Amino acid sequence: MENGPLENGVCSSETVNGGCDVWSCKDSDSLSAEHLVVMVHGIMGSAADWKFAAEEFAKRLPDKVFVHCSERNESKLTMDGVDVMGERLTEEVLAMIRRKPNLCKISFVAHSVGGLVARYAIGRLYRPTKTENVEDSRGTIGGLEAMNFITVATPHLGSRGNKQVPFLFGVSALEKLASWVIHLIFRRTGRHLFLNDDDEGKPPLLKRMMEDNGDCYFMSALRTFKRRVAYANVGYDHIVGWRTSSIRRNSDLPKWEDTLNEKYPHVVYEEHCKACENEQCKSTTIEDDRSDKLEGLKFALLFVEGLPQKLYVNVESSAIVIFKAASMILLDGGNGVEVTTINEKVLEELVTGLSRVSWEKVDVSFHSSRQSSIPLKFHTFSPSLNLPNFRPKSGNFLRKQLISRQNRSIRAQTSNGSANDGFVLEDVPHLTDFLPDLPSYPNPKQQSLCDCKKTFVSPEDVVAQKIVVQKDSPRGVHFRRAGPREKVYFKSEEVRACIVTCGGLCPGINTVIREIVCGLSYMYGVEDILGIEGGYRGFYSKNTMRLTPKVVNDIHKRGGTFLRTSRGGHDTHKIVDNIEDRGINQVYIIGGDGTQKGADLIFKEVEKRGIQVAVAGIPKTIDNDIAVIDKSFGFDTAVEEAQRAINAAHVEVESVENGVGVVKLMGRYSGFIAMYATLASRDVVHPSPSSVHYLPFDLKHCAKNLIAIKMLVFLPFYIYLLSLLPLSLSRKKPANDSYTMAWTFALLPDKKKDPPDCCLIPESPFYLEGQGGLFEFVEERLKENGHVVIVLAEGAGQDYVAPDLHPVDEKDASGNRLLLDVGLWLSQKIKDHFTHIKKMTINMKYIDPTYMVRAIPSNASDNVYCTLLAHSAVHGAMAGYTGFTVGPVNSRHAYIPISRVTEKPNTVKLTDRMWARLLASTNQPSFLNSNEVIPEKVDQETIQAMNDLKINSI
Ligand SMILES: Nc1ncnc2c1ncn2[C@@H]1O[C@H](COP(=O)(O)OP(=O)(O)OP(=O)(O)O)[C@@H](O)[C@H]1O
Numbered sequence: 001m002e003n004g005p006l007e008n009g010v011c012s013s014e015t016v017n018g019g020c021d022v023w024s025c026k027d028s029d030s031l032s033a034e035h036l037v038v039m040v041h042g043i044m045g046s047a048a049d050w051k052f053a054a055e056e057f058a059k060r061l062p063d064k065v066f067v068h069c070s071e072r073n074e075s076k077l078t079m080d081g082v083d084v085m086g087e088r089l090t091e092e093v094l095a096m097i098r099r100k101p102n103l104c105k106i107s108f109v110a111h112s113v114g115g116l117v118a119r120y121a122i123g124r125l126y127r128p129t130k131t132e133n134v135e136d137s138r139g140t141i142g143g144l145e146a147m148n149f150i151t152v153a154t155p156h157l158g159s160r161g162n163k164q165v166p167f168l169f170g171v172s173a174l175e176k177l178a179s180w181v182i183h184l185i186f187r188r189t190g191r192h193l194f195l196n197d198d199d200e201g202k203p204p205l206l207k208r209m210m211e212d213n214g215d216c217y218f219m220s221a222l223r224t225f226k227r228r229v230a231y232a233n234v235g236y237d238h239i240v241g242w243r244t245s246s247i248r249r250n251s252d253l254p255k256w257e258d259t260l261n262e263k264y265p266h267v268v269y270e271e272h273c274k275a276c277e278n279e280q281c282k283s284t285t286i287e288d289d290r291s292d293k294l295e296g297l298k299f300a301l302l303f304v305e306g307l308p309q310k311l312y313v314n315v316e317s318s319a320i321v322i323f324k325a326a327s328m329i330l331l332d333g334g335n336g337v338e339v340t341t342i343n344e345k346v347l348e349e350l351v352t353g354l355s356r357v358s359w360e361k362v363d364v365s366f367h368s369s370r371q372s373s374i375p376l377k378f379h380t381f382s383p384s385l386n387l388p389n390f391r392p393k394s395g396n397f398l399r400k401q402l403i404s405r406q407n408r409s410i411r412a413q414t415s416n417g418s419a420n421d422g423f424v425l426e427d428v429p430h431l432t433d434f435l436p437d438l439p440s441y442p443n444p445k446q447q448s449l450c451d452c453k454k455t456f457v458s459p460e461d462v463v464a465q466k467i468v469v470q471k472d473s474p475r476g477v478h479f480r481r482a483g484p485r486e487k488v489y490f491k492s493e494e495v496r497a498c499i500v501t502c503g504g505l506c507p508g509i510n511t512v513i514r515e516i517v518c519g520l521s522y523m524y525g526v527e528d529i530l531g532i533e534g535g536y537r538g539f540y541s542k543n544t545m546r547l548t549p550k551v552v553n554d555i556h557k558r559g560g561t562f563l564r565t566s567r568g569g570h571d572t573h574k575i576v577d578n579i580e581d582r583g584i585n586q587v588y589i590i591g592g593d594g595t596q597k598g599a600d601l602i603f604k605e606v607e608k609r610g611i612q613v614a615v616a617g618i619p620k621t622i623d624n625d626i627a628v629i630d631k632s633f634g635f636d637t638a639v640e641e642a643q644r645a646i647n648a649a650h651v652e653v654e655s656v657e658n659g660v661g662v663v664k665l666m667g668r669y670s671g672f673i674a675m676y677a678t679l680a681s682r683d684v685v686h687p688s689p690s691s692v693h694y695l696p697f698d699l700k701h702c703a704k705n706l707i708a709i710k711m712l713v714f715l716p717f718y719i720y721l722l723s724l725l726p727l728s729l730s731r732k733k734p735a736n737d738s739y740t741m742a743w744t745f746a747l748l749p750d751k752k753k754d755p756p757d758c759c760l761i762p763e764s765p766f767y768l769e770g771q772g773g774l775f776e777f778v779e780e781r782l783k784e785n786g787h788v789v790i791v792l793a794e795g796a797g798q799d800y801v802a803p804d805l806h807p808v809d810e811k812d813a814s815g816n817r818l819l820l821d822v823g824l825w826l827s828q829k830i831k832d833h834f835t836h837i838k839k840m841t842i843n844m845k846y847i848d849p850t851y852m853v854r855a856i857p858s859n860a861s862d863n864v865y866c867t868l869l870a871h872s873a874v875h876g877a878m879a880g881y882t883g884f885t886v887g888p889v890n891s892r893h894a895y896i897p898i899s900r901v902t903e904k905p906n907t908v909k910l911t912d913r914m915w916a917r918l919l920a921s922t923n924q925p926s927f928l929n930s931n932e933v934i935p936e937k938v939d940q941e942t943i944q945a946m947n948d949l950k951i952n953s954i
Pocket residue numbers: 502503504505535536537566567568569570591592593594595596597598599601620621622623813814816
């Protein structure tokens with residue numbers, strides 16, 4: 001909703017995601033404003049962080065700028081990684097450019113991590129200009145002329161070592177500790193900042209961003225800006241150090257200084273850092289950590305090539321910067337103290353810099369704006385360490401309320417001084433984002449008689465991702481609720497829809513196909529529906545088939561996919577060409593994680609071409625490895641079928657002496673089917689009635705976690721648990737030696753009369769030999785029960801199988817690694833062990849029902865589920881949403897941005913209650929108390945950190 005005019009003739013609008021646009025209220029000014037200024041906040045920040053500065057820009061340069069404060073990476077989303085945020089910012093900027101066709105220049109002003117995100121985004125937005133004239137050979141940023149690229153306190157060199165993070169006091173042990181645990185707090189972004197990321201063996205992202213990389217023109221994009229400035233706080237910024245956020249002379253490195261002097265004499269200005277006059281800085285010598293410094297040097301040199309034409313270093317700063325650095329202080333305040341700080345100077349500099357260079361094209365030579373003073377007001381901060389929600393407690397905050405999707409606006413209300421409620425809407429794209437003039441029509445359902453309470457979903461309805469909340473916790477992430485909308489963006493007779501199925505089979509695919517066809521036809525009167533045969537490649541290599549309710553009438557009774565499927569063959573351009581050629585305007589894509597990634601590419605290409613095509617993904621996976629949604633369709637059916645196999649194994653092994661049953665189930669990287677089938681299958685799982693539930697935390701595991709700062713938060717709880725240890729040790733120990741901490745507070749079980757069996761999944765490593773190993777466990781069960789059944793996910797133990805089978809690294813057509821048969825391998829291993837070592841005869845029954853489990857029709861509950869998915873997808877596409885996946889979130893169907901479900905796979909969390917329940921049911925070993933577990937499986941970061949330690953101490 002528009003708020004305006006505010007003071008000084010500035011108008012602003014808040015968007016559904018909490019972003020804000022600011023411009024001059026005078027019509028003539030706003031019409032002539034052709035310069036887009038994109039303001040990007042830092043970690044845990046929000047668009048509000050830049051609100052004050054945005055208004056200052058619009059106020060001082062009324063006829064020049066249109067300011068957009070970035071909205072898509074708010075709060076916790078800032079932890080998703082520089083690249084993920086960069087992609088979101090790219091889309092956000094493109095959407096903005098499409099919305100305002102009169103824009104022709106662009107500038108970025110970014111704070112902290114936002115500077116890295118902006119650098120990533122410009123790399124993606126860069127378009128080379130094809131011209132013979134070298135003078136004019138600068139490219140554009142999203143088609144706009146690149147003007148200013150300004151970062152404030154951005155850790156361009158990352159935060160790893162090098163005394164980069166003042167908060168760590170230059171103590172190398174603390175710096176190392178931080179690099180081990182940072183991802184526990186700041187997740188993927190933490191990894192990027194500490195250069196610990198290793199995407200498929202690639203160098204760290206920040207290194208990759210030092211040069212053009214594939215279709216990411218990181219350095220070309222930087223060079224294309226007329227003015228590039230890096231601001232750094234010399235003192236008091238305890239989070240981002242001076243050296244990481246600026247290019248500076250370093251007295252410890254004469255070569256560096258020389259290079260800078262010779263090569264960039266005009267670009268660097270240096271003021272002496274007060275902090276560096278102290279003993280700690282003076283005592284820094286090259287020998288201390290030369291290698292780190294050289295690495296820093298390399299970074300900086302690369303960086304200087306593209307970034308600063310000027311360095312502005314300030315010597316003072318507010319103590320508030322300790323917690324939230326510059327942009328936070330630029331926040332518009334209510335009542336507060338007036339403070340003169342560095343940030344005022346920065347703001348002044350930004351404003352004057354923007355106006356002078358961008359519009360008058362004056363060469364900027366360094367000048368200090370120290371004398372300048374812009375009266376700023378801002379809040380007094382309580383010295384809370386509650387960083388994730390670090391916001392002034394007093395003052396007026398906006399409660400966001402969604403009113404209209406069409407103009408992406410929100411209604412803002414003052415909540416009487418209450419703190420921000422932390423509401424985040426992760427919205428899906430809409431066709432009007434790139435086709436603003438698209439007409440809408442009343443939903444034809446309006447004419448149909450409906451007895452339901454309410455035919456249409458209110459545009460304000462959202463679904464909360466997190467259902468268990470605490471009283472004062474932020475409201476968190478929400479998704480748009482799925483369902484029919486009052487307005488649609490397609491005339492039924494103009495719809496030409498198509499359906500495609502890709503990847504492996506799964507019970508229920510045919511039901512989804514059937515229900516899309518019937519839903520489109522019966523609910524919206526759509527008659528033109530095409531089936532694309534044989535997966536993605538069918539778009540360009542096969543003829544289509546006409547789908548009508550009659551054709552698909554009974555396909556749900558069959559397993560498999562009526563449209564057939566394939567792996568590989570995804571060629572975005574060919575597919576979208578074909579979509580255009582055939583006049584298709586709704587694409588329904590049914591498939592797993594790979595398919596959804598392909599769907600996202602199709603959506604992006606469609607958006608780029610600006611064609612009216614809605615792209616809807618319907619997640620399909622037998623492995624249940626798709627994130628965000630509660631579970632995937634067909635999963636229940638598969639679990640039910642898997643139980644039959646487990647039951648058969650049980651019958652077999654019970655009927656013979658020393659029967660050992662091994663049942664292999666699907667689950668490439670996620671062991672959900674194995675876990676649920678084991679839990680559901682009471683035939684094999686015989687929990688002792690007196691057993692208690694355990695969390696899978698053994699002491700070693702806890703010790704490892706202790707290093708995490710997260711742990712500090714729970715320290716009192718753990719101290720309490722530890723205090724209970726003597727009590728529990730005085731009780732009887734459990735049968736296996738993995739001493740677990742029970743959340744029922746360490747009460748130990750009685751001896752098992754009928755020991756449960758075992759479930760092995762890819763997420764939980766195991767080992768065979770020695771104490772606490774699988775062989776010992778099998779032997780115990782055989783002695784006690786005379787039989788044992790092991791349920792095994794196909795992806796489990798692949799690292800053990802590999803050395804024995806000497807495989808060639810084979811992949812399927814989609815690039816998925818082909819798995820080795822762990823079931824056969826394990827059966828053979830157990831047989832060999834008992835025959836040759838234990839001299840014991842066992843009866844091995846190996847059952848591999850993998851394909852049987854997924855090739856069947858869906859059961860009743862999956863049929864209903866598939867119907868809801870299909871109908872939600874149809875309603876979403878008709879309402880003009882695109883680039884979305886449908887699925888239940890906390891059992892309410894929602895529209896989720898495709899990119900959100902493909903970010904990372906859903907896996908069994910060993911620290912979640914469900915795995916704890918399984919362990920409590922089976923009482924199997926946790927396999928965590930031995931050195932024999934493949935260490936990197938247990939904790940990649942710990943191993944990495946140990947290796948780093950070794951390297952650094954040599
Ligand atoms: N990263 C990707 N980008 C574009 N297309 C992809 C990508 N990954 C996979 N695809 C395409 O998606 C289709 C299916 O992928 P894949 O074989 O991995 O199955 P899936 O959809 O993940 O399903 P499942 O793993 O449940 O069987 C293939 O046509 C493949 O080319």
